[in-house]
Amino acid sequence: MRIEYFIIFIYIILTFSIQDRVRADDILQLYGSVNPRDYLTGRFNPSKHELFGALSDLGIPTNKSRQYLRREAAEALQNMYAAFRREHPWIPFGVRSSARNFYDQKQIWEGKWSGKIPVMGKRLNRIIKDPLKRAREIMKYSSMPGVSRHHWGTDFDLEVLTNTYYESGEGRLLYQWLAKNSRRYGFCQPYTFGRKNGYCEERWHWSYYPLAKHFLKGWNSLYKKDPAAFSEKGLFPGSSAAGHLAPLYMNAISHDCE
Numbered sequence: 001m002r003i004e005y006f007i008i009f010i011y012i013i014l015t016f017s018i019q020d021r022v023r024a025d026d027i028l029q030l031y032g033s034v035n036p037r038d039y040l041t042g043r044f045n046p047s048k049h050e051l052f053g054a055l056s057d058l059g060i061p062t063n064k065s066r067q068y069l070r071r072e073a074a075e076a077l078q079n080m081y082a083a084f085r086r087e088h089p090w091i092p093f094g095v096r097s098s099a100r101n102f103y104d105q106k107q108i109w110e111g112k113w114s115g116k117i118p119v120m121g122k123r124l125n126r127i128i129k130d131p132l133k134r135a136r137e138i139m140k141y142s143s144m145p146g147v148s149r150h151h152w153g154t155d156f157d158l159e160v161l162t163n164t165y166y167e168s169g170e171g172r173l174l175y176q177w178l179a180k181n182s183r184r185y186g187f188c189q190p191y192t193f194g195r196k197n198g199y200c201e202e203r204w205h206w207s208y209y210p211l212a213k214h215f216l217k218g219w220n221s222l223y224k225k226d227p228a229a230f231s232e233k234g235l236f237p238g239s240s241a242a243g244h245l246a247p248l249y250m251n252a253i254s255h256d257c258e
């Protein structure tokens with residue numbers, strides 16, 4: 001009888017240690033040397049991360065010389081770009097912004113909050129005094145620091161940041177091509193027209209979902225464990241008023257990206 005208990009005991013120990021190792025391998029593959037919490041909230045430098053690559057090294061046109069994405073996403077984008085070029089040799093295709101960390105996002109946020117960066121031609125500090133309302137206005141098109149898919153190295157913005165550009169001419173051809181073909185390369189448009197919550201439509205923002213879907217899951221469990229960390233006072237202007245909206249905006253994405 002005793003020996004049977006012993007065998008069961010050893011079996012349980014082995015099963016759990018193998019599972020733990022599998023989980024550790026998964027974590028290493030997903031996050032590399034940065035701990036998941038810092039990775040998911042963008043508290044690291046993409047240019048120094050061993051799993052990131054520069055787009056210019058792969059021949060992808062960018063407006064800044066060093067734009068970074070996760071290598072898998074960058075290679076998928078390289079393939080997608082090549083396919084687009086074969087069909088449309090002359091239509092502009094450029095990446096304006098890709099991986100942005102917490103501090104990059106904080107700069108954008110603070111600029112819009114303080115009125116230094118006008119939002120649709122308006123200085124928000126002058127016209128919206130209520131912190132929650134001002135945050136919601138910014139969040140039509142920009143995320144709070146720590147809540148951006150751009151932190152993960154899976155998402156990029158095309159050169160032109162207005163939806164109307166993609167309604168006619170070259171912009172329309174580019175958007176239609178992406179809408180039809182991007183899925184084949186692992187990309188989706190998270191912020192489509194007609195969603196009930198979250199950011200407005202962004203025809204310029206595309207996401208590499210084979211990786212992003214794991215990061216979204218990770219981000220959600222991180223938020224669940226410690227929601228207070230996202231609305232800490234002083235984290236960024238308006239954090240204590242708007243931090244609780246983080247999961248709503250993070251998860252209001254198109255079904256294509258889920």
Ligand SMILES: [Zn+2]
Binds near residue numbers: 155157205
């Ligand atoms: Zn974007």
